[in-house]
Amino acid sequence: MERISVEEALNLVLDKVKPKTGTENLPLNEALGRVCAGKIEAPIDNPPFDRSPLDGYAFYSTDSADASETSPVILRVAGTVYAGDNYTAKLKRGEAVRIMTGAMFPPGCDCMVMQENVQTGKNGTEIFISSPVGAYENYIHSGEDIRKGELLMNEGERLSFAHLAVLAAMGFLNVPVKVLPAIGFFCTGDELAPAGKPLPAGKIYNSNEALIGFRIRELGFTPKILPASGDDAGVTAAKIDAVIEELDVLVTTGAVSVGEKDIFHEVFKILGVEKLFWRLNSKPGGGILCGIYRGRPLLCLSGNPFAALTGFELIVKPVLGKIASRSDLAVRKQRVKPDGDLAAKPVRRFIRARIENGTAHFPTGHLSGQIFSIVGCDCLLDIPAGTALNSGVEVEALLF
Amino acid sequence: MERISVEEALNLVLDKVKPKTGTENLPLNEALGRVCAGKIEAPIDNPPFDRSPLDGYAFYSTDSADASETSPVILRVAGTVYAGDNYTAKLKRGEAVRIMTGAMFPPGCDCMVMQENVQTGKNGTEIFISSPVGAYENYIHSGEDIRKGELLMNEGERLSFAHLAVLAAMGFLNVPVKVLPAIGFFCTGDELAPAGKPLPAGKIYNSNEALIGFRIRELGFTPKILPASGDDAGVTAAKIDAVIEELDVLVTTGAVSVGEKDIFHEVFKILGVEKLFWRLNSKPGGGILCGIYRGRPLLCLSGNPFAALTGFELIVKPVLGKIASRSDLAVRKQRVKPDGDLAAKPVRRFIRARIENGTAHFPTGHLSGQIFSIVGCDCLLDIPAGTALNSGVEVEALLF
Numbered sequence: 001m002e003r004i005s006v007e008e009a010l011n012l013v014l015d016k017v018k019p020k021t022g023t024e025n026l027p028l029n030e031a032l033g034r035v036c037a038g039k040i041e042a043p044i045d046n047p048p049f050d051r052s053p054l055d056g057y058a059f060y061s062t063d064s065a066d067a068s069e070t071s072p073v074i075l076r077v078a079g080t081v082y083a084g085d086n087y088t089a090k091l092k093r094g095e096a097v098r099i100m101t102g103a104m105f106p107p108g109c110d111c112m113v114m115q116e117n118v119q120t121g122k123n124g125t126e127i128f129i130s131s132p133v134g135a136y137e138n139y140i141h142s143g144e145d146i147r148k149g150e151l152l153m154n155e156g157e158r159l160s161f162a163h164l165a166v167l168a169a170m171g172f173l174n175v176p177v178k179v180l181p182a183i184g185f186f187c188t189g190d191e192l193a194p195a196g197k198p199l200p201a202g203k204i205y206n207s208n209e210a211l212i213g214f215r216i217r218e219l220g221f222t223p224k225i226l227p228a229s230g231d232d233a234g235v236t237a238a239k240i241d242a243v244i245e246e247l248d249v250l251v252t253t254g255a256v257s258v259g260e261k262d263i264f265h266e267v268f269k270i271l272g273v274e275k276l277f278w279r280l281n282s283k284p285g286g287g288i289l290c291g292i293y294r295g296r297p298l299l300c301l302s303g304n305p306f307a308a309l310t311g312f313e314l315i316v317k318p319v320l321g322k323i324a325s326r327s328d329l330a331v332r333k334q335r336v337k338p339d340g341d342l343a344a345k346p347v348r349r350f351i352r353a354r355i356e357n358g359t360a361h362f363p364t365g366h367l368s369g370q371i372f373s374i375v376g377c378d379c380l381l382d383i384p385a386g387t388a389l390n391s392g393v394e395v396e397a398l399l400f
Numbered sequence: 401m402e403r404i405s406v407e408e409a410l411n412l413v414l415d416k417v418k419p420k421t422g423t424e425n426l427p428l429n430e431a432l433g434r435v436c437a438g439k440i441e442a443p444i445d446n447p448p449f450d451r452s453p454l455d456g457y458a459f460y461s462t463d464s465a466d467a468s469e470t471s472p473v474i475l476r477v478a479g480t481v482y483a484g485d486n487y488t489a490k491l492k493r494g495e496a497v498r499i500m501t502g503a504m505f506p507p508g509c510d511c512m513v514m515q516e517n518v519q520t521g522k523n524g525t526e527i528f529i530s531s532p533v534g535a536y537e538n539y540i541h542s543g544e545d546i547r548k549g550e551l552l553m554n555e556g557e558r559l560s561f562a563h564l565a566v567l568a569a570m571g572f573l574n575v576p577v578k579v580l581p582a583i584g585f586f587c588t589g590d591e592l593a594p595a596g597k598p599l600p601a602g603k604i605y606n607s608n609e610a611l612i613g614f615r616i617r618e619l620g621f622t623p624k625i626l627p628a629s630g631d632d633a634g635v636t637a638a639k640i641d642a643v644i645e646e647l648d649v650l651v652t653t654g655a656v657s658v659g660e661k662d663i664f665h666e667v668f669k670i671l672g673v674e675k676l677f678w679r680l681n682s683k684p685g686g687g688i689l690c691g692i693y694r695g696r697p698l699l700c701l702s703g704n705p706f707a708a709l710t711g712f713e714l715i716v717k718p719v720l721g722k723i724a725s726r727s728d729l730a731v732r733k734q735r736v737k738p739d740g741d742l743a744a745k746p747v748r749r750f751i752r753a754r755i756e757n758g759t760a761h762f763p764t765g766h767l768s769g770q771i772f773s774i775v776g777c778d779c780l781l782d783i784p785a786g787t788a789l790n791s792g793v794e795v796e797a798l799l800f
Contacts, residue, residue: 032614047769048599055659082631082661083703084591086601100659102591102703102769104602115658145770152772161614162774165705169607169771173596191484191502196573199448201486202504207569214432214561231482258515259455259500261482303483303502305565369447369502370545371569372552374562 003281005348006314009290010331012276013299013315016292019325020248022179028164033220034177035325036157042150045143046169052099053140057118057127058109059096061135072119072128081106096127105139112138146170156325181248181323185213186226188236188254189303190261207371208253211305212312216251219320219329223251231255233266241271244294248323251316254303256289264289264300273298281385282348284368285310304368310350313380313400332399336360338381342389350380351389353397360397403681405748406714409690410731412676413699413715416692419725420648422579428564433620434577435725436557442550445543446569450505453540457518457527458509459496461535472519472528481506496527511537546570556725581648581723585613586626588636588654589703590661607771608653611705612712616651619720619729623651631655633666641671644694648723651716654703656689664689664700673698681785682748684768685710704768710750713780713800732799736760738781742789750780751789753797760797 004012023037052058059075067073075096081087083102091097091108099105099112111133119128146152152166153159159175167175186209193203206228216223226243229236236255244250255263256278268275273291280286284307289300299316301308314331321329338360342351353362354377362381363373379397383389404412423437452458459475467473475496481487483502491497491508499505499512511533519528546552552566553559559575567575586609593603606628616623626643629636636655644650655663656678668675673691680686684707689700699716701708714731721729738760742751753762754777762781763773779797783789 028610032617044599046604046771048604049602051769053767053769055657055662080660082591082659083589084602086603088601098660100661101657102589102604140767140769144767145765146772153775160775161611161618162771162777164614165607165611165771166775168595168610169605169705171593171595171597171599171605189483189502191482193571195568195571197571199444199571201488202449202484203486204446204448204502205569205571207565210428210568211561211565214564217432218561257455257501259482260480260498261500262455305569365545367453367540367544369451369453369540371446371562371565372546375553375560375566377562 001275001278003279003286004277006280006282009277009280009288010315010318013290013297013319014322016276017249017297017319017322020179020181020323023176024179025174025176027174028167028172031159031175031177032161032164034159034180036153036155036159036163037176037178038155040152040167040175042146042148042152043170045148046146047140047142047144049142050105051140052101052103052105052112053138054112054114055101056099056113056115056138057096058099058105058112059091060093060108061111061133061137063093064129064131064133067129067132069130072130074121075127075129077125077127110135110139114138156327158326158328178325180221181320182246183216183221183223183320184226184243184247184250185216185223186228186252188229188231188252188263190231192228207305208303208308211371211374212251212253212301212308215309215312216320219317220326221320221324231261231263233263233270236263237267237270240267240293240298244296247296249297249299249319251312252298252300253308256300256302257287280314282350285314285350288315290315302368305371306352306366306374307368309374310380313398314350334379334397334399335394336379336381336397337392337394338362338389339391340389341391342383344386344388346385348385349383350398351383352377353379353381355379355397360395401675401678403679403686404677406680406682409677409680409688410715410718413690413697413719414722416676417649417697417719417722420579420581420723423576424579425574425576427574428567428572431559431575431577432561432564434559436553436555436559436563437576437578438555440552440567440575442546442548442552443570445548446546447540447542447544449542451540452499452501452503452505452512453538454512454514455501456499456513456515456538457496458499458505458512459491460493460508461511461533461537463493464529464531464533467529467532469530472530474521475527475529477525477527505539510535511539513538556727558726558728578725580621581720582646583616583621583623583720584626584643584647584650585616585623586628586652588629588631588652588663590631592628607705608703608708611709611771611774612651612653612701615709615712616720619717620726621720621724631661631663633663633670636663637667637670640667640693640698644696647696649697649699649719651712652698652700653708656700656702657687682750685714685750688715690715702768705771706752706766706774707768709774710780713798714750734779734797734799735794736779736781736797737792737794738762738789739791740789741791742783744786744788746785748785749783750798751783752777753779753781755779755797760795
């Protein structure tokens with residue numbers, strides 16, 4: 001099978017997957033980070049009534065038309081309206097009402113003044129207005145923030161704290177969100193030894209389960225992590241067969257190269273997986289095998305940690321994004337200036353780096369098997385085939 | 401009490417709070433996003449042994465010194481070493497061993513060639529090497545990624561997927577992390593009505609509980625949210641008194657202005673709270689009252705949603721950052737160019753905005769009571785007193 005570009009490979013998979021359907025109605029308290037499942041319109045105005053922005057006195061603005069420093073208008077204080085009060089008595093001309101921040105304007109009032117700008121007399125039963133106040137001065141109209149019937153959010157928006165605050169302001173208890181995809185994940189390799197015990201000679205601890213598993217969790221999903229598999233094609237095929245119907249997508253690491261125990265070629269044959277591509281024409285991440293099995297994408301990453309991560313960021317993440325209707329997981333690029341040099345190579349390369357103020361710092365340790373230098377990185381520098389990386393010369397970065 | 405600057409106010413609180421002490425040893429699976437509680441050194445090398453980067457054949461490099469296209473060197477294939485194997489037989493001169501990606505080099509071998517670059521003969525029992533291979537060519541040394549004893553992570557680092565992968569590669573089951581702070585939060589106001597029921601006249605639904613509560617959750621904490629309080633100073637003081645010992649910090653919204661029901665002044669008196677400051681000399685967020693009660697910061701935000709959020713981002717978030725040893729929550733600034741104009745005002749202002757490629761877009765609706773336009777924003781433009789905001793002219797933004 002021909003090696004193909006990352007872009008071709010990604011399109012091959014994206015063409016085959018559909019956004020997961022299904023909606024659940026969640027309490028706001030469980031909906032943070034979830035994807036809105038439909039248009040939501042405002043059931044009420046916000047604010048729901050005309051209200052005061054400040055603490056002070058409300059009255060008829062026309063009553064203050066002739067007010068001046070030398071000849072202030074005197075208004076009788078007819079009552080007090082606190083935030084939360086339903087003050088229904090209509091104000092008479094020549095009257096004012098003490099009003100608190102957020103309180104509803106009593107019928108008739110069309111303005112207010114801050115208490116700091118008013119003189120009070122007769123134990124607070126009258127106030128002196130010493131300059132005219134315009135109609136609707138210091139006046140918040142109902143619906144100034146949100147109009148009843150206005151579109152609040154669209155299908156596909158990811159619910160942030162601000163979205164949920166808007167829904168809370170509208171009195172919603174629940175919000176319809178898209179059902180999360182079921183993401184299966186497991187690692188393969190006879191070389192994997194269990195953590196917490198001394199390492200037998202020739203074995204390694206399984207770092208890919210953490211690397212890819214926690215990366216999936218950082219993206220807001222909870223993967224179903226299956227126990228790591230040994231290098232037995234029949235056993236692995238049976239395992240996939242047993243779980244695939246519960247999943248929307250299955251991700252694996254290891255056993256996708258050309259070695260004798262690179263069992264996924266055989267697993268694909270056993271299961272009759274529709275193979276989409278094997279190996280990209282870029283490094284690392286070349287060793288990635290993808291197919292469709294019973295309608296689900298089977299995305300098999302390299303066993304080399306950084307190669308696995310590169311395949312994950314380039315292919316798996318955008319695929320998860322499509323399945324989960326998460327537009328924030330689509331490929332995001334940024335032009336950056338590296339602060340170091342790398343000689344040209346005949347193959348396109350992706351180099352881990354960390355962006356600070358538009359400058360990309362990349363570690364010296366960037367081999368496929370090196371994990372430590374992934375810490376702190378937030379992008380992959382995309383270095384075209386035959387091109388050197390030159391300090392200060394802009395290059396494209398794919399953001400994690 | 402004098403209005404003070406955001407910077408002075410923040411320093412007053414930061415001077416009074418200490419990072420929460422206490423460590424817990426968590427399984428890696430529960431440690432994502434938590435803060436490392438101490439230096440961690442590598443217990444082993446990574447890779448733990450010299451290993452092959454590719455599938456091919458390993459041998460003594462000196463055996464290939466005289467190899468050429470016309471006169472290839474013939475090596476006898478003595479065995480196969482798979483990833484995970486403990487291959488202890490020492491290779492003899494003139495021999496090669498078939499080796500898989502990630503497999504340990506057998507004793508004696510100091511190089512390998514990719515299988516694509518080798519001719520095999522006699523049913524795979526011998527190989528033809530047609531060019532010399534240098535010592536340690538295609539050879540990964542043990543410790544090339546991580547050396548035993550090397551510092552892996554420091555106290556205070558927040559554990560990302562990559563940190564956890566490094567710990568997994570080292571065979572750790574657990575990691576010491578700092579205990580999370582207990583963050584109390586409640587809203588006040590007689591005007592708050594319960595969600596899910598029709599809104600009585602004069603009342604509003606409680607959006608601050610969602611706005612600030614979910615913002616705290618977005619930062620990686622789980623606040624202890626207490627039921628909203630009415631405007632009764634005695635009841636509110638008793639409520640604070642009853643919970644403060646369980647908390648490291650308490651955040652509230654509402655009742656901090658100059659109105660009759662702005663009860664927090666009275667609450668502070670009842671409890672004998674050491675008042676640090678009241679009101680900033682900037683808008684919004686002016687209405688913020690902070691004190692220390694039984695050693696804990698009491699951070700009382702405005703009831704106006706955007707003013708509450710501004711106070712949260714300017715003061716509360718960095719305070720939580722210090723208590724939780726989360727350096728990522730310290731104040732972060734970026735120079736941005738706004739794409740619109742605002743006339744100068746005599747007071748310093750913070751305007752919500754969204755940054756895209758260095759340009760800050762800000763919504764028309766930026767009053768304190770407006771919630772809807774917070775959606776999508778990721779910063780506050782910091783507009784100094786007496787200064788206009790001019791399209792294309794750089795200004796400082798405080799990042800959410």
